[in-house]
Amino acid sequence: MNSDFAFFDWLLVALYFFFLIWISWKKGWESEDSEEEFLLSGRKVTLPAFVATLVSTWYGGILGVGEWSYQFGISQWLILGAPFYIFSAIFAVYLAGKIRLNKALTIPEAIANQYSERAGRISALPIFILVSPAPYILMLGLLFQFLIGGDAPFLLYASLVALFSVFYITIGGFGAVIRTDILQVVLMFTGFIVLLIFAMAQFGGFGTLIESLPDGHMDITGGHSLQYILVWFFIALWTFVDPSFHQRAAAAESPETAKKGIFWSIAFWIAFDFLTCFAGLYAYAILGGGLEQPVLAYPILADEILPIGVKGLFFLSLLATIMSTLDSYLFISGQTLGRDYLLKYFPSVRPNLLTRIGILVSAILGIILIIIYPSVIDLWYVIGSVFIPGLLIPVLGIYLKPFQFPAKIVYASIIGCTLVSLTWLILGTVLPQPGGGYAFYRIEPFYPGLFLAILLWIYGRLRMSK
Structure with a gap:
């Protein structure tokens, strides 16, 4: 299935990508002389910027969320939401402030300081893979294949977007990531609010929607067993070892900013989950339950009900949601490989240069992983x-x-x-x-x-x- 994308919609997408380049180029290479500036934006991230970058980064799997809410309804809140709210709150209370006070710039460096240099270096490789951008490269490839159509494989689109991200991230470092995330969190919310307004105008309000859905979509468990639900609580332990959480806590202007920022982020995630959940429910009600690719529930719904221009705005919200996580994970995995692992073997090379090399390697590995696990x-x-x-x-x-x-x-x-x-x-x-x-x-x-x-x-x- 291909999208009916007009010239004006494409113009909005092109402007978005040009803006990413401009904001990174404006940041330029000014952080080259300071490793702390390049990796943590000088540990001066304010509360609004902290919330924007954490909210947008932690919600990159938007197409997977759409697939879930389309198929299983409001259980999205219990299974894909609640575990992460809980462990994020625990992270805020017990870890965020301590991470900010720790002098280490990365998790492997903190492990090295706590245990031994060898332990830190060993930990760098699994952390490098843990924050692989592969899922987000895959989603962008599928999204552009839907928009452009034709016979070109999604892998081509995925590779081009991944290399574009490498380009603008290596220019500006973490400061560029934060600046783009502020834009992207605004686009996230705007796009889904607009989609819900048009869905309600076409189909009816929440009462009409709920009456039209099968019982399973309004079951908080989604028909899943307790054992299956508990598995997702274990998966949510990812929060404690996710370098993006650690990086943002370390970059905050104070321990209090890190703690408050996470709680504010949880509130925004709950609100965004409301938007995405009901968008998935409207997709089921309007499109029917027989989509061949439920992972494209949001794009297909938008293509069906949104007019020219508004459609482009919504697809920007999807792009922003995915790109915000892609660029953050590319940056973190690159610094983990370059600074925390390769620097030991290439001590004469500048750490920031090794980070940039690591970013490119991370993108290539991500492309390989989506070939193995599409x-x-x-x-x-x-x-x-x-x-x-x-x-x-x-x-x-x-x-x-x-x-x-x-x-x-x-x-x-x-x-x-x-x-x-x-x-x-x-x-x-x-x-x-x-x-x-x-x-x-x-x-x-x-x-x-x-x-x-x-x-x-x-x-x-x-x-x-x-």
Whole structure:
């Protein structure tokens, strides 16, 4: 299915991309002399900028959210919302202020300072993959394939957008990311508010909508089992090891700004979840329940009901939502590979240059990953299941004493737990599983790695108590 995009709609998209280039070029290379300025915008990020960049960055999976709300209704709030609200609030209370006061610029540097230099360097590789921009490159490829149509594969569009992001991020650093995120959070909300207004005008208000939906769409569980719902709470532990949370907390102008900023961000996420959830419900009501590609529920609905110009504005909101996460993850993964890993082996090269090289490598790896896993959900599942278990306790141990344990055991946690989860994933992939999926012996790959991490933590605490 292709979009009916007019010249004026394309003009808005072109202006958006030109603006990204201009705002990055304006930032220029002024941060070149200061690593802290390039990586953390000089630790001077104010509360409004903090909220804008965190809200937009943490909501990049917009097409996946649309697929969920279209298929399962209001359970989006319980399964894709509540776990992340809860763990973000815990992060704000117990970690945000401490991260701001920590002198480390990145998670691997903080691990190195807490445990050992080797532990920090080892952690850089799984963190580099954990923040891979692959899911967001994939979504942009699908979106542009829908807009442009023709026979060109989505991989071509995905590659072009990824390389464009590399270009403007390497110019301006984290300061450019923040400046573009402020624009993009405004576009996010504007686009979905406009879409809901037109949907209500065409179909009717919320009362009419709710009466037209099947019962399952108004079931808060979406028909899913308790065990399945709990899995998403474990996946939401990603919050504690996500470098974008750590980077923004470290970049805030004060510990209080970091704490308040996260709570304000949670409020904005709840509001945006309201918009996206009801947009998905209207997509089901207006388009019917038989979409071949539910992941394109939002774009197809917009193409169906929005006029010229307004349609372009909504697609800008989709682009902004995805691009805000893509550029942040590209930047963070690039600095993790370049500054936290390669610098040890190329000490004569400037850290900012290594970061820029890392950004390009991250984009290339992302393109390779979407060839292997051409599914947003699969990318989230595989990356999170393999790399979160081994990193979770060592990262918490940087700031919370009960989670601290000896450096030698940190190596085992990062390497061993990752290998266990990866092995479990491979076994679940190559050996046919009842009901499909990757759950070898009906156990998700996340759990064996987390179980080993807990055992290693208990063993380490016992050694420290002797």
